[in-house]
Amino acid sequence: MTARQQATTWGRRLAALTWKELLQLTRDLPLLLFLLYSFSLSVLVSGAGITMQLTNAELLVHDADHSPSSRELIHRFQPPYFAFVGAIRDPREGLRHLDAGRAMLLLEIPPRFHEALMSGERTAVQLLVDTTNAPQGLSAAAYTVRIASLFGAERGLAAAGLSGAKASLPMVTSAHRVWFNPTQDERWFQSIAHVLRMTTIFAVLLPAAALVREKERGTVEQLLVSPLSPFQIMFAKVLAMSGVILLALSLALYGVLHPVFHVPMKGSTGLFFLLTALHVFTTAGFGLVAATLAKNQAQVGMMTLFVVGPMLLLSGITSPYESMPTWVQAVMTFSPLRYYIDITYGVMLKGAGLNVLWKSVGAMLLLGGTLFGFGMWRFRRQFQ
Amino acid sequence: MALKEWKETTRDRLFLLLAFLLPALWLVVFGYGLNLDVEDIPFAVLDRDHSELSRDYLQRFIQSRYFSFQGYADEERALDRLLTDTKIRTAIIVPERFQEQLAAGEPVAVQTLLDGTFPLHTDIAKGYVIAINQAFTEDRLVEYLRAARGLTGDQAAVLVRPLSVEVRYLFNEEVRSTWSMVPALVMFTLMLASPLLTALGVVREKETGSIYNIYSSTVSRAEFLTGKLLPYIVISLVNVCVLWVMAVGLFQVPFKGNFLLFFSASVLFVFCTTGIGLLISLLVQTQMAALIITMIVAMIPTILFSGLLVPIASLTRGAKVQAHLYPAMYYTNIVRGSFLKGVGADVLWFDLLALGMFAAAISGVTYRLFTKRPRA
Numbered sequence: 104m105t106a107r108q109q110a111t112t113w114g115r116r117l118a119a120l121t122w123k124e125l126l127q128l129t130r131d132l133p134l135l136l137f138l139l140y141s142f143s144l145s146v147l148v149s150g151a152g153i154t155m156q157l158t159n160a161e162l163l164v165h166d167a168d169h170s171p172s173s174r175e176l177i178h179r180f181q182p183p184y185f186a187f188v189g190a191i192r193d194p195r196e197g198l199r200h201l202d203a204g205r206a207m208l209l210l211e212i213p214p215r216f217h218e219a220l221m222s223g224e225r226t227a228v229q230l231l232v233d234t235t236n237a238p239q240g241l242s243a244a245a246y247t248v249r250i251a252s253l254f255g256a257e258r259g260l261a262a263a264g265l266s267g268a269k270a271s272l273p274m275v276t277s278a279h280r281v282w283f284n285p286t287q288d289e290r291w292f293q294s295i296a297h298v299l300r301m302t303t304i305f306a307v308l309l310p311a312a313a314l315v316r317e318k319e320r321g322t323v324e325q326l327l328v329s330p331l332s333p334f335q336i337m338f339a340k341v342l343a344m345s346g347v348i349l350l351a352l353s354l355a356l357y358g359v360l361h362p363v364f365h366v367p368m369k370g371s372t373g374l375f376f377l378l379t380a381l382h383v384f385t386t387a388g389f390g391l392v393a394a395t396l397a398k399n400q401a402q403v404g405m406m407t408l409f410v411v412g413p414m415l416l417l418s419g420i421t422s423p424y425e426s427m428p429t430w431v432q433a434v435m436t437f438s439p440l441r442y443y444i445d446i447t448y449g450v451m452l453k454g455a456g457l458n459v460l461w462k463s464v465g466a467m468l469l470l471g472g473t474l475f476g477f478g479m480w481r482f483r484r485q486f487q
Numbered sequence: 488m489a490l491k492e493w494k495e496t497t498r499d500r501l502f503l504l505l506a507f508l509l510p511a512l513w514l515v516v517f518g519y520g521l522n523l524d525v526e527d528i529p530f531a532v533l534d535r536d537h538s539e540l541s542r543d544y545l546q547r548f549i550q551s552r553y554f555s556f557q558g559y560a561d562e563e564r565a566l567d568r569l570l571t572d573t574k575i576r577t578a579i580i581v582p583e584r585f586q587e588q589l590a591a592g593e594p595v596a597v598q599t600l601l602d603g604t605f606p607l608h609t610d611i612a613k614g615y616v617i618a619i620n621q622a623f624t625e626d627r628l629v630e631y632l633r634a635a636r637g638l639t640g641d642q643a644a645v646l647v648r649p650l651s652v653e654v655r656y657l658f659n660e661e662v663r664s665t666w667s668m669v670p671a672l673v674m675f676t677l678m679l680a681s682p683l684l685t686a687l688g689v690v691r692e693k694e695t696g697s698i699y700n701i702y703s704s705t706v707s708r709a710e711f712l713t714g715k716l717l718p719y720i721v722i723s724l725v726n727v728c729v730l731w732v733m734a735v736g737l738f739q740v741p742f743k744g745n746f747l748l749f750f751s752a753s754v755l756f757v758f759c760t761t762g763i764g765l766l767i768s769l770l771v772q773t774q775m776a777a778l779i780i781t782m783i784v785a786m787i788p789t790i791l792f793s794g795l796l797v798p799i800a801s802l803t804r805g806a807k808v809q810a811h812l813y814p815a816m817y818y819t820n821i822v823r824g825s826f827l828k829g830v831g832a833d834v835l836w837f838d839l840l841a842l843g844m845f846a847a848a849i850s851g852v853t854y855r856l857f858t859k860r861p862r863a
Contacts, residue, residue: 134776141783149791152806155607159800186800201657203834204820207800220649227651234656235667235823236798238523244654245614252621255650256628263632263646273589273627275544275620278596279613282570284603292606300790304783312775398501400774401687405505408683408782413516415786421796423525423608425555425576431520445573448604453571 117335117342124313124343141301142351146359150294156287157242159186161206163197166190170217172258176228177210179250184243197231207233208243220258283452290364295447296420298355302348303414303440306383307407309344310337311390315403318394333482337391337475345383352379369454378446378464385439385467388474395481414438442467492688493718506684510676510726511733518669518738523796525611527555530577531569534559538586544597544623548579553615566600576602577612589627592635658827669738670826671795673730674756674819677723678789679782681757682764684719686781689768689857708857715768716761723757734826743829752821752835755842759814760785762849769856794819814845 129135162185166173180187188206191197197209209231219226230247234240265272284291314337317323326336353376360366368375389410390403397403415421417431418440424432435441442463449455449463457464497503530548534541549556557575560566566578578600588595599616601609625647632643692698701711727750734740742749764781771777790796792806793815802810810816817838824830824838832839 131771131773131776133771134773134779137776137780137783145787148805148809149787152803152809153791153797154801154803155797156610157801161800202828202830204824207798223645223649225645225649225651227653229653229655231655231657233658235658235827236794238525238664239798239801240656241524242611242614244652244656245618248652248654249614249617249621251650251652252625252648256625256647259646259649260628262649263636265646271593273592273631274594274624275589275627276594276596277613277617277620278598279601279616280598281601281603281609284606284609287603287606287609289606292604297787300787301783304786305779308779308782309775312778316773316775399499400778401499401683401691402502402505404683404687404778404782405502405509405680408679409505409509409512411782412513412679412786413520415790416517416521421790422521422523423528423605425529426522426524426526428520428522431522434520449571449573452604455571459572 113335116331117339120331120335120339121343124340125346128343128347138305138347138351139354141305142298142355143358145301146294146297146355147363149297150290150359150364153293154289156289157239157246158183160184160208160239160243161186161188162208162210163188163200163206164190165192165194165197165209165211167214168212168216172217172220173212176212176251176254179254184246201231201233204233207240208247210247221262223259223262291366291452294360294364294366295451298352298360299420299440299444299447300415302352302379302383303386304411305348305351306344306386307390307411309347310340310387311394311403311407312400313340313344314391314394315397315400319399334479337479337482341384341387341391344387345380348383349376349380366451368451370450370456374456375447375450378443378450381464381467381471382439382443382446385471385474388471388478391478392474392481395478395485414440419444436466437470439467439470492714506680506722507726509680511729513676514669514672514730514733517672517675518665521668523664523668525608526553528553528577528608528612528615529555529557529575530579531557531560531566531575533563533566533578533580535583536581536585540586540589541581544585545579545581547619547623551615551619570600570602573602576608577616592631665738666740666827667823669734669740670822671819673727673734674793674815674822675789675795676730677727677756678760678793678815679785680726681719681723681760682767682781682785684722685716685761685764686768686777687774688715688765690771690774690777693772694774708854712765712853712857715765719761720757723761724754727753727757740826742826744825745831748832748835749821749825752818752839752842755839755846756814756818758846759842759849762846762853766849766853766856769853788813789815792816814842817841
């Protein structure tokens with residue numbers, strides 16, 4: 104046989120095996136339906152439903168002054184950040200609301216508030232914050248301080264006769280320009296984040312479960328005595344599953360992200376799909392390693408959960424990567440999702456190309472190659 | 488039945504090890520590693536003024552723990568590149584004549600460029616910038632009023648800042664992220680690990696065909712299902728205790744509530760989570776489908792809709808409905824309430840009731856769905 108013929112047979116066998124994996128997958132109706140749901144409806148709900156920016160912080164007010172000033176201050180707590188849930192007469196009643204979780208903030212305005220402001224004295228309002236959810240509590244407090252000090256400065260300067268159109272004061276004002284998502288539309292971020300999550304979960308689990316299933320049933324021995332190399336067996340599974348995942352991803356992209364949320368694709372679509380394939384391969388490497396370590400699907404489930412959980416929470420879509428402890432950042436250099444996040448947001452929102460992303464791509468190639476190599480080595484050693 | 492399942496589970500050493508190890512290890516990793524506070528935002532500066540005052544102003548950013556200084560840029564294009572490359576998330580451009588204008592008593596606008604890809608972080612970074620600008624402005628104003636009006640420093644300060652806010656943080660007095668995270672993480676690990684324990688139970692027997700032995704035996708439906716659940720409920724409850732000890736001992740989270748209440752809520756919750764796994768196991772035909780569906784059903788709503796990261800109040804209506812249809816939210820309320828707030832059944836009764844209803848509903852549906860005479 105010539106080398107060329109050999110290559111064709113090799114390719115044909117790989118294709119046949121890939122086809123078999125696809126067939127097997129399509130017979131699993133519940134799984135297919137779920138895959139469809141995960142990349143369509145689920146993206147829709149998560150994309151539209153979540154705002155992590157401070158929204159609707161329930162605000163209770165105890166106004167002991169009932170003056171124009173106190174009313175104006177209260178009026179400055181506006182949606183979407185705050186939701187005014189009511190005024191109370193007794194501070195203890197407010198505490199009960201905070202206990203029950205019906206309100207997050209209680210603003211107390213002291214008596215003589217107006218008088219003090221008008222006569223240029225110092226005064227203070229009190230804010231009680233429920234910080235069982237620490238970041239939101241801090242954010243709400245920061246907003247309140249900002250609103251109150253601005254209000255105070257206006258009043259103080261007005262009392263000194265320094266306000267109005269003509270007054271010119273040495274102030275530093277903030278002019279912001281937000282790039283890549285000018286309106287800070289959180290649906291862009293959330294819907295992409297959801298697709299990243301789903302892609303990662305499926306990429307780890309599908310090939311891993313497929314491989315361990317053959318082990319569990321013993322059909323892997325049959326495959327090994329056939330003229331197929333271990334590489335072909337493993338690669339066919341990844342190939343089939345990647346195809347399915349990429350298809351599902353295009354459904355999410357063209358069915359939800361573009362038409363519903365108007366998420367832009369600033370960079371090259373081809374590059375995005377290519378790099379997604381790379382991500383799926385690399386992540387599948389984790390699954391394959393787990394599959395060679397596990398004896399049955401229950402074990403593989405536990406092991407992949409072990410890897411997927413931290414990957415999803417610590418790679419940077421759930422929490423700010425830059426603020427993580429250094430050891431977490433170090434561990435996460437092994438998470439393909441960490442690079443894929445930069446790649447996806449880079450290509451879609453920033454229009455980044457390979458000239459910017461080459462480092463992430465290189466890291467992922469290295470990681471994927473290593474994982475695949477290690478998985479192959481274990482797989483061979485187990486059966487040959 | 489339970490004994491048989493127990494034996495099968497214990498025979499699989501690796502699985503058993505993982506079942507106990509995973510929740511504990513996760514609590515450590517996430518408890519120490521999951522930091523939600525936005526700090527160390529990388530930023531770069533373009534200083535077009537090069538004056539004493541502009542350096543003084545920028546120093547406030549450089550010294551802030553919220554920002555991490557990455558260097559000066561010579562031109563705006565360099566900032567563009569750094570932002571696109573995600574080397575920085577924020578850029579500050581100080582305009583020419585910054586010092587001159589401020590000294591003459593004129594307002595100056597400082598331009599900030601923000602990376603908008605992560606809107607939450609963008610918003611927080613914006614807040615930090617505004618706060619620093621406000622503080623700097625107040626200092627400039629005090630200086631100005633002293634010079635222009637001949638006021639004392641204190642008089643000027645009252646004019647500039649007559650109103651202060653005394654903030655009191657309730658329930659988590661030092662506002663530690665760990666304190667608010669760890670109790671919710673107890674929920675998180677239970678919600679994720681428990682359904683996976685049971686998810687393969689029935690479907691494994693379906694795949695290997697050994698379920699026909701059950702169909703033809705005298706074992707009743709209830710006996711079979713309880714047998715499938717019981718060992719894993721026990722494992723999960725042991726995990727509840729381990730997690731509780733770790734939260735209180737290792738992370739020093741105060742436990743202000745009633746342990747009995749917490750534990751009974753945990754029992755109900757574990758019923759729900761293991762029940763969800765079993766339910767999925769009944770509905771699908773292959774272990775692979777059971778595995779993937781369970782993992783996504785357990786993971787996605789728990790990350791997004793349980794109150795772990797996003798407060799329920801800031802969800803839109805559709806998402807809120809989904810949050811209420813899922814037991815995790817109620818348990819989060821109970822766990823946070825018991826640990827940090829120290830509230831009792833008088834406040835948490837509704838969440839308890841909801842959990843109880845979920846447990847009953849899941850068991851009921853599971854019982855109805857499992858027949859010993861499947862069609863075809």
